[in-house]
Amino acid sequence: MDIFLAAGSSLFLLIGSFLCLSGGLGLLRFPDFYTRMHAVGVTETLATAMILIGLMLQSPDALVLLKLMVILIMTLFISPTASHALAHAALQNNLVPKLNKQNDNEEVTPSNP
Amino acid sequence: MLHTFTLALSLSVFWLINSGHNSVLMLSLAALSITFVLYLAHRMDVVDHESQPVHLTRKLPGYYAWLIKEIILSNILVVKHIWLGNQSISPTLSTIKASQKTDIGKVIYANSITMTPGTITIKLEGDQFLVHALLRESIDDLKKGEMDRRVTQLEDQC
Amino acid sequence: MLIAAILAVFIVMVIAIVRGFMGPTLYDRILAVNMFGTKTVLLISLLGFMMGRPEFLDIAIVYALINFISVVGVLRYSDSSVFKHHNKQK
Incomplete structure (x- = not known):
């Protein structure tokens, strides 16, 4: 039983680390602010969840498990709010996203008050 | 009233998870702090169906x-x-x-x-x-x- | 495997710092700081498990809250002129 828990935990931690590194690569590589936000979104949803689930499988008692769940739920509720606030502030202050050139038939030009 | 009750319940669960102590002194301090937070939340007028969406629980x-x-x-x-x-x-x-x-x-x-x-x-x-x-x-x-x-x-x- | 995860989180934190220094806009920097904060939460939890002291999780919870408050608090002032982004003429 223990060996399965340890193996599962290692697997989740490995997937989480890979997703984290991918998000970091995206943060370095993508061309503008809005696309970089999507890369950060990867590290804040699934990568965090995977690493925390990997830790949950190793937790010594129930209290630690519950605390890890609190951290996970908190991160999942907080991150969309923070990224919405950030994107809204950026668009409000004239930061125009770089858009794909082929599909400008229905793109929306941001209106600035 | 329902929303006050659910807020009190979730605050107690959060307190218990964070502390993990069960002595009488600690539990009475918990009751005190939860009452204080409930009072503050009522003063701020944030206890309603938007902060406590209990009607969605089933779905x-x-x-x-x-x-x-x-x-x-x-x-x-x-x-x-x-x-x-x-x-x-x-x-x-x-x-x-x-x-x-x-x-x-x-x-x-x-x-x-x-x-x-x-x-x-x-x-x-x-x-x-x-x-x-x-x-x-x-x-x-x-x-x-x-x-x-x-x-x-x-x-x-x- | 814990050590591998800690290394991965470390590398991502370094990348976030690099992006924070490179910019180019103010918003990229705030984004990098936000990401650095969430990765710190993960790093604290992982370190707590590696040292066998799960009490570190309390600090991680507090750090998650502080990180959120700091980002929203900075953006609260986004009406001020410091935040205005000037598009370079193409």
């Missing part, structure tokens, strides 16, 4: 299960395009129409869009959402309206 687990599936799928898509490089992405800005009637439904929908990587809600005006997407396909998926339909269903329950 939320099903929606969360579907949302987790969506999050995993879109994560795989975004990671694939990160490794494929800048030529493979097609950033798009577009408006999406939301069919929810209440504010809480709209907020759930907007947060669900932001939570799935690859799409971010930038602005909410009435029932128009301004959404930025990493890929053109994500916008097309949103326009098909499955998420919209599910959130509206969730909100109709009350």
Whole structure:
């Protein structure tokens, strides 16, 4: 039983680390602010969840498990709010996203008050 | 009254998880602090169906299960395009129409869009959402309206 | 495997710092700081498990809250002129 828990935990931690590194690569590589936000979104949803689930499988008692769940739920509720606030502030202050050139038939030009 | 009760319940659970002590002194201190927080929340007038959406409880687990599936799928898509490089992405800005009637439904929908990587809600005006997407396909998926339909269903329950 | 995860989180934190220094806009920097904060939460939890002291999780919870408050608090002032982004003429 223990060996399965340890193996599962290692697997989740490995997937989480890979997703984290991918998000970091995206943060370095993508061309503008809005696309970089999507890369950060990867590290804040699934990568965090995977690493925390990997830790949950190793937790010594129930209290630690519950605390890890609190951290996970908190991160999942907080991150969309923070990224919405950030994107809204950026668009409000004239930061125009770089858009794909082929599909400008229905793109929306941001209106600035 | 119901909302006060659920707030007190969730605060007690949070306190117990954070402390893990069971002595009488600690529990009475917990009761004291929870009462104080309840008083503050009432003074700020934030205890209502928006901060404590208990009327959604029955339908939320099903929606969360579907949302987790969506999050995993879109994560795989975004990671694939990160490794494929800048030529493979097609950033798009577009408006999406939301069919929810209440504010809480709209907020759930907007947060669900932001939570799935690859799409971010930038602005909410009435029932128009301004959404930025990493890929053109994500916008097309949103326009098909499955998420919209599910959130509206969730909100109709009350 | 814990050590591998800690290394991965470390590398991502370094990347976030690099992006924070490179900019180019103010919003990229705020984004990098936000990401650095969430990765710190993960790092604290992982370190707590590696040292066998799960009490570190309390600090991680507090750090998650502080990180959120700091980002939203900075953006609260986004009406001020410091935040205005000037698009270069193409």
